[in-house]
Amino acid sequence: MNSIITTRELFAIGVACAAVLVSSSASALDAAGAEKLARQEGCLRCHGIDRAKDGPAYKEIAAKYKGKADMEAKLISHLSSGRKVKFEDGHEEEHKIPKTKDPEQIKNLIQWILSL
Amino acid sequence: MKYWQRIAASLALLAGMTGMAPAFAADNGKQEQIEKSQAQDAICTRCHDHNEQKPVLSIHKTAHGVKADGRTPTCQSCHGTSEDHVKNSTNASERPAVDRFGPKAKSDRPKDVQACVACHNSGKRSHWQGSAHEKADVVCTNCHQMHTQNDRVRNKATQPEVCFACHKEQRAQYTRPSRHPIKEGKMACSDCHNPHGSAGPTLMLRDSVTATCYTCHMEKRGPFVRSHQPVQEDCSICHNPHGTTTPNLLKARPPFLCQQCHEPSTHQGRNASLTGTATGANTLARGCLNCHTNIHGTNNPANINNERTMRR
Numbered sequence: 001m002n003s004i005i006t007t008r009e010l011f012a013i014g015v016a017c018a019a020v021l022v023s024s025s026a027s028a029l030d031a032a033g034a035e036k037l038a039r040q041e042g043c044l045r046c047h048g049i050d051r052a053k054d055g056p057a058y059k060e061i062a063a064k065y066k067g068k069a070d071m072e073a074k075l076i077s078h079l080s081s082g083r084k085v086k087f088e089d090g091h092e093e094e095h096k097i098p099k100t101k102d103p104e105q106i107k108n109l110i111q112w113i114l115s116l
Numbered sequence: 117m118k119y120w121q122r123i124a125a126s127l128a129l130l131a132g133m134t135g136m137a138p139a140f141a142a143d144n145g146k147q148e149q150i151e152k153s154q155a156q157d158a159i160c161t162r163c164h165d166h167n168e169q170k171p172v173l174s175i176h177k178t179a180h181g182v183k184a185d186g187r188t189p190t191c192q193s194c195h196g197t198s199e200d201h202v203k204n205s206t207n208a209s210e211r212p213a214v215d216r217f218g219p220k221a222k223s224d225r226p227k228d229v230q231a232c233v234a235c236h237n238s239g240k241r242s243h244w245q246g247s248a249h250e251k252a253d254v255v256c257t258n259c260h261q262m263h264t265q266n267d268r269v270r271n272k273a274t275q276p277e278v279c280f281a282c283h284k285e286q287r288a289q290y291t292r293p294s295r296h297p298i299k300e301g302k303m304a305c306s307d308c309h310n311p312h313g314s315a316g317p318t319l320m321l322r323d324s325v326t327a328t329c330y331t332c333h334m335e336k337r338g339p340f341v342r343s344h345q346p347v348q349e350d351c352s353i354c355h356n357p358h359g360t361t362t363p364n365l366l367k368a369r370p371p372f373l374c375q376q377c378h379e380p381s382t383h384q385g386r387n388a389s390l391t392g393t394a395t396g397a398n399t400l401a402r403g404c405l406n407c408h409t410n411i412h413g414t415n416n417p418a419n420i421n422n423e424r425t426m427r428r
Contacts, residue, residue: 044167053163082209094209 034112037105041098049116054087062116075110076103150183156190159202175263187235194231194262217257225255232256240312247313259311275304279311286358294366295359308357325350329357340413344426346377347412370404 038044046055065071082097098106164172175181182188192198196215204211213219216231229250233241244250259269259278268274276298280287289295296303305311308328309319322328329351330337336347346353354373355365362369368376405411408426416427 039167039169042169045163045165048167091207093204093207096209 029111029115030108031112031115033105034109037098037100037109038112041100042096043098043109046096055085058113059116062114066114071114072107072110075113076106079106079110146184146186149186153183153188153190156192160191160195170263172263174265177265178262178267180262189235196231225253228255228257240310243310243313243315245313248319249311250313272304273301275306279305289356289358289360292359292361294361294363296357296365325352336412338413341415341417342426343413344411374404 046053047061048057050059051057052060065075078095079098082094084092085095086092098109100106161173166173176183180188195217198214199205200212201214201218206212216224216228229244233244261267261269266274269278276287276290280290290298298304306321308321310321311319314320314323316323316328317325320328322331326337326348336351338348351357354367356367357365359365360367362373366373410416410426412426414426
């Protein structure tokens with residue numbers, strides 16, 4: 001009968017499903033992991049998620065940069081360079097560089113901020 | 117209402133209000149103190165809020181955080197004003213550390229202790245200087261957790277685990293078959309030891325091992341007509357209080373324990389037997405305590421053979 005799936009077809013479906021799962025897990029945003037990293041690194045001491053502290057709120061950052069080209073790369077560079085940031089009273093401080101050296105974790109953190 | 121009744125009521129009201137005035141004034145003073153304390157805390161909680169990895173705001177659920185009590189500290193009372201940290205004087209990526217209780221060199225540890233001792237200065241801590249813990253560079257926060265409602269070392273059930281983090285030999289001993297009821301939560305290390313320092317050996321709660329043991333085992337204290345000398349000297353000559361594999365927390369099984377002091381000149385040296393003469397009998401197995409039942413001391417006035425028999 002034509003309706004019966006052959007072993008070869010079944011194998012092909014399995015491979016396709018596995019490929020979809022792998023690709024989706026690689027690009028999926030780990031929000032809980034990103035928030036945990038933000039706490040660990042002390043990011044949330046200066047940035048609130050939805051309220052401004054010494055630094056702008058993450059939701060404010062997301063609204064400003066979401067959808068803009070290359071923003072992810074620019075924000076990653078901002079985080080890793082430790083360049084000076086200006087405070088309300090006019091003085092400047094070096095932005096904290098995360099202790100983690102895992103680029104995937106930092107990328108996930110930026111993606112989480114932009115998703116807010 | 118009659119005229120004189122009105123006068124009396126007005127006077128009573130006036131007297132009542134005069135009496136209440138100091139109470140209001142006191143309330144205002146307290147409110148002022150609370151607001152001042154909260155303003156001090158706000159300098160820190162502006163950044164260190166509920167988003168901290170280790171909870172800091174939970175200190176307000178502890179005795180340290182009772183703002184209505186004028187004796188309780190603000191963040192600055194313990195951590196110092198830490199102006200360099202607050203202002204980030206270096207403008208660098210990493211702020212300078214706080215004045216106290218921060219990641220600092222060993223030489224700064226006494227300052228951390230002083231921050232606590234400034235308030236906690238009762239007689240229970242008067243032997244801290246020179247104590248074993250002080251000499252080993254232990255500071256208060258090695259054992260105590262300030263920002264949590266449940267300080268593990270002050271809870272009888274969880275305290276031993278805090279001590280065992282360093283005292284690993286005792287961790288092994290307290291699981292042995294003959295032991296004090298520490299696992300059951302009926303006793304904790306601080307029932308016998310004062311970790312803040314003491315005049316006795318091994319941070320004993322009292323001035324000696326015997327005095328500490330006698331607080332519970334008072335029937336062993338005496339005075340007795342016939343004393344067994346080690347009982348008066350140091351219980352740990354025969355017992356290991358942390359746990360052993362021999363009944364009654366004994367360090368070894370009689371007769372071997374007894375024969376460590378009592379040389380084999382009398383019946384201890386004979387072949388083990390359950391029969392025979394008084395000097396040769398009853399040396400088999402745990403024979404010593406079969407006859408010498410009152411080993412901690414006896415009040416038996418009879419002089420049976422000699423005065424050191426510790427028999428009933």
